[in-house]
Amino acid sequence: xxxxxxxxxxxxxxxxxxxxxxxxxxxxxxxxxxxxxxxxxxxxxxxxxxxxxxxxxxxxxxxx
Amino acid sequence: xxxxxxxxxxxxxxxxxxxxxxxxxxxxxxxxxxxxxxxxxxxxxxxxxxxxxxxxxxxxxxxxxxxxxxxxxxxxxxxxxxxxxxxxxxxxxxxxxxxxxxxxxxxxxxxxxxxxxxxxxxxxxxxxxxxxxxxxxxxxxxxxxxxxxxxxxxxxxxxxxxxxxxxxxxxxxxxxxxxxxxxxxxxxxxxxxxxxxxxxxxxxxxxxxxxxxxxxxxxxxxxxxxxxxxxxxxxxx
Numbered sequence: 001x002x003x004x005x006x007x008x009x010x011x012x013x014x015x016x017x018x019x020x021x022x023x024x025x026x027x028x029x030x031x032x033x034x035x036x037x038x039x040x041x042x043x044x045x046x047x048x049x050x051x052x053x054x055x056x057x058x059x060x061x062x063x064x
Numbered sequence: 065x066x067x068x069x070x071x072x073x074x075x076x077x078x079x080x081x082x083x084x085x086x087x088x089x090x091x092x093x094x095x096x097x098x099x100x101x102x103x104x105x106x107x108x109x110x111x112x113x114x115x116x117x118x119x120x121x122x123x124x125x126x127x128x129x130x131x132x133x134x135x136x137x138x139x140x141x142x143x144x145x146x147x148x149x150x151x152x153x154x155x156x157x158x159x160x161x162x163x164x165x166x167x168x169x170x171x172x173x174x175x176x177x178x179x180x181x182x183x184x185x186x187x188x189x190x191x192x193x194x195x196x197x198x199x200x201x202x203x204x205x206x207x208x209x210x211x212x213x214x215x216x217x218x219x220x221x222x223x224x225x226x227x228x229x230x231x232x233x234x235x236x237x238x239x240x241x242x243x244x245x246x247x248x249x250x251x252x253x254x255x256x257x258x259x260x261x262x263x264x265x266x267x268x269x270x271x272x273x274x275x276x277x278x279x280x281x282x283x284x285x286x287x288x289x290x291x292x293x294x295x296x297x298x299x300x301x
Binding site for chain 2: 023053056
């Protein structure tokens with residue numbers, strides 16, 4: 001079937017992927033600052049929380 | 065290779081976040097405004113009285129929120145894509161991008177939304193925010209695990225043909241349906257809150273996520289096409 005016509009893609013070795021999983025906590029932190037932060041991590045008080053208030057509601061995250 | 069994919073994901077996510085922000089601003093903001101007006105009418109000198117950020121600021125912040133959320137999502141999407149590529153899912157790069165976006169949307173948006181739909185301002189008891197946040201994250205985790213279970217079952221049952229799709233579908237749907245039935249219900253809509261406003265807000269919120277994930281998948285697929293076309297072309301001398 002299609003496997004014959006499309007070139008076989010080799011999976012990226014897990015060993016090489018492992019290093020990049022370090023980016024996961026950084027990306028999750030960014031998502032956290034948008035969705036849940038109330039100053040505990042950003043040290044910006046409720047400023048970020050209030051600034052992104054509408055986005056949080058419309059992204060469907062529990063807000064208040 | 066992973067770096068290329070990550071940059072591709074971050075770019076696609078950022079643009080998808082902007083697109084979602086535009087949709088949310090045009091479609092959702094009127095309902096947010098209506099809900100806030102109701103909230104203030106009920107509360108009198110309510111908690112929105114001393115405002116840290118003005119309403120205009122919050123409407124601008126909407127774009128910051130969706131763009132940052134899209135950026136983070138795009139990065140995570142790219143890493144999931146880097147893992148899946150050549151291991152599971154469609155062989156073609158653009159098809160894998162779209163399939164992964166669909167699976168991600170089902171896991172992270174649809175599964176939680178059906179149980180704990182988005183709420184406009186004025187809906188929700190501030191005293192239960194911690195509990196509701198936990199339940200929401202549990203629903204996201206169940207969605208992700210159910211999608212993974214579906215993919216594994218699909219593969220174990222042969223990876224092609226009706227039996228493997230049936231196995232994959234069941235492995236996804238059974239835990240999701242059980243969790244919907246078992247997880248505690250949250251109903252904090254105040255007496256007299258307009259049903260049409262609640263409905264319209266929730267649709268706008270779901271639409272925002274559809275735009276975000278749809279644009280992410282489509283843009284990632286587009287960038288994959290372009291990269292493949294470039295690689296296929298002879299290098300200009």
